[in-house]
Amino acid sequence: MRYLTRRLVHAGFLFIGVSFFSFALLQWAPGDFFDELRLNPRISAQTIDGLRAEYGLDQSLPVRYERWLASIAQGDLGYSIAYNSPVGPLIAVRARNTLVLTGCAMIVAWALAIPLGIYTAASRRSWLSRSIGVATSTLLTIPDLLLFLCLLLLAVRTGWVPAGGMFSASTTLDATGADAALWPNIKDLAAHLFLPAAGLALVTLPALIRHVRSAMIDVLDSPFLRAARGHGIPRARLLFHYALPVAANPLISLFGFSIATMLSASLIAEVVLSWPGLGPLLIEATLSRDVYVVVATVLLSAGFLVFGILVSDLLLFAVDPRIRQE
Amino acid sequence: MRRNAKLAIALTLLVIFHSAVLFAGFLAPYGFAQQDRDLPFAPPTGIHFVDASPRWHARPFVYGFADDPDNPGAYRADTAAVYPIHFFVQGAPYKIAGVLSARTHLFGVEDPGRIFLMGADSFGRDQFARFLFGGQLSLLAGVLAAVLSVALGIVIGGIAGFHGGWLDDLLMRGGELFLALPWLYLLFAVRAALPLDVSQAQVFLLLVAVVGLIGWARPARMIRGVALSAKERNFVLAARGFGASRTYLLRRHILPEAYGVILTQLTLLIPQYILAEVTLTFLGLGVGEPMASWGTLLAALQQYYVLSTYWWMFLPAVLLVPLFLAYYAAADAVQERLKSVAL
Numbered sequence: 127m128r129y130l131t132r133r134l135v136h137a138g139f140l141f142i143g144v145s146f147f148s149f150a151l152l153q154w155a156p157g158d159f160f161d162e163l164r165l166n167p168r169i170s171a172q173t174i175d176g177l178r179a180e181y182g183l184d185q186s187l188p189v190r191y192e193r194w195l196a197s198i199a200q201g202d203l204g205y206s207i208a209y210n211s212p213v214g215p216l217i218a219v220r221a222r223n224t225l226v227l228t229g230c231a232m233i234v235a236w237a238l239a240i241p242l243g244i245y246t247a248a249s250r251r252s253w254l255s256r257s258i259g260v261a262t263s264t265l266l267t268i269p270d271l272l273l274f275l276c277l278l279l280l281a282v283r284t285g286w287v288p289a290g291g292m293f294s295a296s297t298t299l300d301a302t303g304a305d306a307a308l309w310p311n312i313k314d315l316a317a318h319l320f321l322p323a324a325g326l327a328l329v330t331l332p333a334l335i336r337h338v339r340s341a342m343i344d345v346l347d348s349p350f351l352r353a354a355r356g357h358g359i360p361r362a363r364l365l366f367h368y369a370l371p372v373a374a375n376p377l378i379s380l381f382g383f384s385i386a387t388m389l390s391a392s393l394i395a396e397v398v399l400s401w402p403g404l405g406p407l408l409i410e411a412t413l414s415r416d417v418y419v420v421v422a423t424v425l426l427s428a429g430f431l432v433f434g435i436l437v438s439d440l441l442l443f444a445v446d447p448r449i450r451q452e
Numbered sequence: 453m454r455r456n457a458k459l460a461i462a463l464t465l466l467v468i469f470h471s472a473v474l475f476a477g478f479l480a481p482y483g484f485a486q487q488d489r490d491l492p493f494a495p496p497t498g499i500h501f502v503d504a505s506p507r508w509h510a511r512p513f514v515y516g517f518a519d520d521p522d523n524p525g526a527y528r529a530d531t532a533a534v535y536p537i538h539f540f541v542q543g544a545p546y547k548i549a550g551v552l553s554a555r556t557h558l559f560g561v562e563d564p565g566r567i568f569l570m571g572a573d574s575f576g577r578d579q580f581a582r583f584l585f586g587g588q589l590s591l592l593a594g595v596l597a598a599v600l601s602v603a604l605g606i607v608i609g610g611i612a613g614f615h616g617g618w619l620d621d622l623l624m625r626g627g628e629l630f631l632a633l634p635w636l637y638l639l640f641a642v643r644a645a646l647p648l649d650v651s652q653a654q655v656f657l658l659l660v661a662v663v664g665l666i667g668w669a670r671p672a673r674m675i676r677g678v679a680l681s682a683k684e685r686n687f688v689l690a691a692r693g694f695g696a697s698r699t700y701l702l703r704r705h706i707l708p709e710a711y712g713v714i715l716t717q718l719t720l721l722i723p724q725y726i727l728a729e730v731t732l733t734f735l736g737l738g739v740g741e742p743m744a745s746w747g748t749l750l751a752a753l754q755q756y757y758v759l760s761t762y763w764w765m766f767l768p769a770v771l772l773v774p775l776f777l778a779y780y781a782a783a784d785a786v787q788e789r790l791k792s793v794a795l
Contacts, residue, residue, distance in 0.1 A: 394636070424633075
């Protein structure tokens with residue numbers, strides 16, 4: 127229990143740090159909303175000061191931070207000037223789309239990385255393992271951007287999968303009308319999801335394989351496994367029953383942090399392959415100075431990250447008896 | 453031996469890339485903004501030795517471009533127009549490293565012939581020239597940002613490791629924050645708070661500053677580790693006993709210990725930051741037209757018809773792969789060497 131509370135406190139600190147950072151950026155951005163009024167000669171300085179007082183802009187920074195945090199806690203993320211709508215609902219849809227994409231890519235990447243990493247660690251000398259090694263290091267040097275562009279080219283040229291977007295134009299998007307045609311909708315979504323998810327998985331895969339491999343090699347070379355091998359325990363049982371649980375520890379903490387890499391890569395993928403997620407929204411908002419949207423997006427990405435780290439902490443707790451008995 | 457060979461290849465590649473970019477004006481037959489509106493998306497020019505008659509030429513030549521009658525918008529070689537390639541020709545003036553003015557280009561063909569080694573873009577600008585000139589911005593951005601990050605890392609990491617206690621905790625927790633967050637999101641957040649309508653030079657400097665400032669945490673952690681272990685070494689304790697000041701200790705004893713780490717961090721960060729510049733410019737936050745950077749070259753591919761029709765527009769992106777490969781190989785080799793020295 128102490129472990130869990132400590133991790134929770136840690137996550138809380140991380141989030142507060144990010145939120146303070148975002149708030150500081152918000153304040154640092156030049157100009158406030160009444161700058162434009164100030165240009166109008168018919169509005170007196172007193173009126174503007176009154177307005178500033180009414181909206182609390184004359185308060186000190188900590189007071190404003192506290193108020194801002196309180197409104198965030200109530201789900202009020204501010205107002206988007208460019209979209210002329212509250213930020214909360216605007217961002218929720220985009221966040222869902224990003225989650226669908228990164229979630230799928232995450233599952234695919236880990237589902238491939240674990241067996242491949244174990245295989246390359248277990249039979250280091252085989253030609254297949256070596257060619258996997260070459261492939262991963264090549265993939266590691268190809269810029270994400272180039273990989274996504276190549277995938278896009280492939281899609282545009284061959285027409286095997288849709289080259290952008292999330293649904294076909296003919297598909298009804300709203301949830302209410304969707305139940306009539308749920309299955310075709312899912313099929314359409316899957317077809318659109320294939321390209322970005324495959325790209326994202328490819329981008330994150332090499333680093334994951336390397337981590338799995340090195341964690342497994344550390345364990346495989348340890349004396350207790352040599353002893354187990356000496357006892358004649360079959361290879362598959364040796365690998366999955368004895369080695370993998372020991373090697374799992376660093377991998378589970380990696381899982382939490384791999385969300386950050388995934389989100390960054392996802393931003394590029396979303397832009398290149400026009401997936402309507404947080405990435406394109408963030409860029410639009412940055413270019414049009416829609417500060418509340420930027421801050422909300424960054425906060426949300428930090429939220430994902432904190433959530434991921436918490437999940438991996440919980441997993442560690444469930445998997446590792448040493449942590450449980452601490 | 454094999455390791456040395458790998459390092460040698462990597463370093464050769466790096467030297468070739470960097471000097472090609474440095475002498476872009478000399479190597480490229482045209483300037484990066486020189487347009488030929490009659491030749492949008494001209495394909496890479498073939499270099500020939502045998503003409504249509506067929507007759508053999510000792511001097512290589514290129515054909516002129518003619519419109520392809522079957523294929524509107526495309527070109528075919530005009531075998532009637534032969535333009536021999538001349539070396540050390542006089543052409544558009546340029547500057548090397550911003551100071552040395554010159555007009556001599558390594559190669560070129562006479563007007564109205566055009567030689568596009570990597571094809572032309574939508575304005576009929578030479579992609580080869582734009583790649584080389586673009587490298588000047590991108591490489592400079594990468595190197596400057598990496599130096600900035602590492603310098604910050606030395607100061608913060610040195611202080612954290614040397615001072616210890618609450619300051620160490622504070623700085624390193626702060627660093628964790630920077631390490632944990634998705635860096636592209638962070639980059640955009642910081643960029644959003646900065647002014648948008650600024651001149652090209654300011655955009656460039658802002659980009660370098662933002663990328664460099666955000667990346668301080670990793671080098672700081674490494675250097676903190678070095679400072680922590682160096683702090684307990686006998687010669688440092690002795691110097692301290694003699695009453696050496698803190699800055700003296702940092703400069704004279706800790707910094708030399710950290711050279712290896714600094715070098716590895718630089719070789720690791722430079723390609724990463726080049727990529728950061730490329731990505732940010734691609735996404736619209738870097739320098740804009742008519743300036744060339746590797747990011748603006750890639751940004752042309754955002755249009756579907758460019759992407760699917762003109763394969764040579766991919767060449768700049770593909771050329772980045774050997775560059776990154778060389779950087780990573782060099783970083784690997786430096787790391788290995790440091791390990792073998794330490795043992």
